Amino acid sequence: MFFNIKAKGLGDRLWFLWERSIKVPLFGCSMCGQCVLRSTGLVCPMGCPKQLRNGPCGGCLDGLCEVYRHTTKRPCAWYQAVTRAQRLPGQQAKSLRWTEKLHQINPKVDWRLWNSSSWLNIMRKLIDWDGHPLPPRETK
Amino acid sequence: MADVQEAEQEVTDPASAAGPVSKLDAALKAGEFVVSVEVVPPRIPSFAALDKVVEAIESVAVGVNVTDFAGANVRISGAMVCKYLLEKGVEPIFQMTCRDRNRLAMQGDLLGLLAQGLRNVFCVSGDYISLGDHPEAKAVYDIDSVNLIKMYNDMRTKGVFANGDLIRETPKTEHVIPKFCLGGACNPFADPFEFRVDRLAKKAAAGADFVQTQCIFDLDRFERFMKLVCERGLHKQIKIIGGVMPCKSHRPLLYMRDNVPGVRIPDEVIKRLEGAEDKKAEGVNIAVETVQRLRNMEGVAGIHIMTLSWEEVAPILVERAGLDKLN
Numbered sequence: 001m002f003f004n005i006k007a008k009g010l011g012d013r014l015w016f017l018w019e020r021s022i023k024v025p026l027f028g029c030s031m032c033g034q035c036v037l038r039s040t041g042l043v044c045p046m047g048c049p050k051q052l053r054n055g056p057c058g059g060c061l062d063g064l065c066e067v068y069r070h071t072t073k074r075p076c077a078w079y080q081a082v083t084r085a086q087r088l089p090g091q092q093a094k095s096l097r098w099t100e101k102l103h104q105i106n107p108k109v110d111w112r113l114w115n116s117s118s119w120l121n122i123m124r125k126l127i128d129w130d131g132h133p134l135p136p137r138e139t140k
Numbered sequence: 141m142a143d144v145q146e147a148e149q150e151v152t153d154p155a156s157a158a159g160p161v162s163k164l165d166a167a168l169k170a171g172e173f174v175v176s177v178e179v180v181p182p183r184i185p186s187f188a189a190l191d192k193v194v195e196a197i198e199s200v201a202v203g204v205n206v207t208d209f210a211g212a213n214v215r216i217s218g219a220m221v222c223k224y225l226l227e228k229g230v231e232p233i234f235q236m237t238c239r240d241r242n243r244l245a246m247q248g249d250l251l252g253l254l255a256q257g258l259r260n261v262f263c264v265s266g267d268y269i270s271l272g273d274h275p276e277a278k279a280v281y282d283i284d285s286v287n288l289i290k291m292y293n294d295m296r297t298k299g300v301f302a303n304g305d306l307i308r309e310t311p312k313t314e315h316v317i318p319k320f321c322l323g324g325a326c327n328p329f330a331d332p333f334e335f336r337v338d339r340l341a342k343k344a345a346a347g348a349d350f351v352q353t354q355c356i357f358d359l360d361r362f363e364r365f366m367k368l369v370c371e372r373g374l375h376k377q378i379k380i381i382g383g384v385m386p387c388k389s390h391r392p393l394l395y396m397r398d399n400v401p402g403v404r405i406p407d408e409v410i411k412r413l414e415g416a417e418d419k420k421a422e423g424v425n426i427a428v429e430t431v432q433r434l435r436n437m438e439g440v441a442g443i444h445i446m447t448l449s450w451e452e453v454a455p456i457l458v459e460r461a462g463l464d465k466l467n
Contacts, residue, residue: 049268049270049279050238050239050265050268050279050281050284051281051284052265052281052284052285053284053287054284054285054286054287054339054342055286055335055338055339055342056330056331056332056335056339057265057285057327057330057402058265058325058326058327058329058330058354058401058402059267059268059327059330059401059402060330060331060332060402061329061330061331061401061402061404062331063331063332066267066268066271066401066402067268067270067271069401076331078332078335079331079332082332082335083332102335102338103338103341103342105286105287105290105342105345105346107287108243108282108283108287108291108302109282109283111282
């Protein structure tokens with residue numbers, strides 16, 4: 001989309017590179033800066049061409065994405081999310097609940113966070129652990 | 141934040157709880173079996189072609205769905221067609237897609253249409269742009285369809301915009317809470333099957349009043365879907381309107397099966413239409429049988445007729461299925 005216009009310090013940039021080097025090979029991460037992997041069965045929904053964060057669109061047939069059905073036969077990100085969430089261990093653990101979390105409504109994307117580090121954003125209380133934006137802190 | 145707190149107080153205001161806002165809303169609330177018809181806007185700068193369509197379907201449809209760049213093909217914007225239909229005295233249902241607008245345009249277009257008298261909106265993700273006639277264009281997808289429904293529901297219940305601001309000109313002027321009927325899309329024929337019910341539940345939780353489904357050819361699969369929906373009691377929260385598409389021959393079916401995303405057509409239907417002597421009559425027969433089976437299914441609140449520019453079929457279908465004697 002666009003590079004964050006706020007100038008970033010060296011620490012931020014190094015952290016960003018480190019996070020990206022882990023999440024891109026593992027999840028095909030887009031560095032949206034508001035990671036919902038924990039709510040989507042560890043499949044990145046931003047890999048969906050429509051970037052849908054609340055379930056598959058009506059075009060997923062036989063587990064394939066409607067956009068690439070006739071070409072590269074790319075699987076639907078949400079089809080993968082639903083099937084993987086059912087297979088992952090630790091369904092009962094309070095902090096995981098993979099399949100249960102698929103049912104929660106993920107809020108609108110905050111595009112200002114694009115190309116920033118989710119982990120830093122969690123530490124800075126910009127988003128919560130589910131990748132949902134937190135209201136700005138009251139400044140006095 | 142003060143705005144939001146103020147808005148939450150408004151919700152409890154008994155004056156905001158009102159009767160039906162549109163004919164469609166009234167019919168859904170009364171539990172009638174509703175009939176809506178879909179029109180496709182013209183591709184030329186003239187509304188003349190719509191007059192014939194409106195004349196054909198006016199008597200049978202409670203609402204007229206106006207598609208918005210259906211299949212990602214360029215046409216007259218749905219918003220303009222809605223305005224034209226309102227002037228003609230027909231009740232439109234505007235299909236807002238997430239593909240073409242960001243959240244500013246979504247809210248702005250809705251405000252404009254509400255000012256024109258529109259009272260039904262239908263929210264859908266939209267076919268991806270590379271499947272349309274301008275495949276090189278950039279798709280928007282600022283927010284997804286569940287969040288679009290949620291944003292519109294907040295506008296009509298709390299009277300707030302997506303950013304939390306109240307709907308009013310200046311802080312000193314009156315706070316306006318618009319009222320309209322809100323719908324969503326639902327495709328029971330796409331995968332993963334069980335999660336389709338969960339997604340319907342998400343749309344119900346986001347605040348949709350009704351959903352219209354993709355065109356139904358695989359009735360057995362739809363029946364299984366409705367059974368799951370009724371088991372969870374979702375049909376009481378959200379009205380489900382089944383899509384029906386009468387076809388003139390088997391060729392559009394073949395095309396749709398292979399090229400239109402999310403359409404599942406069993407081979408028996410194609411064979412039946414291909415083998416028929418009078419293909420048009422058989423197409424209507426199939427549609428009538430579908431409607432009759434939908435009427436007997438628990439939880440189906442109506443039908444949505446997609447005509448593929450064969451709008452004369454809508455009155456015939458409604459009459460043959462015996463729906464004209466219902467309401």
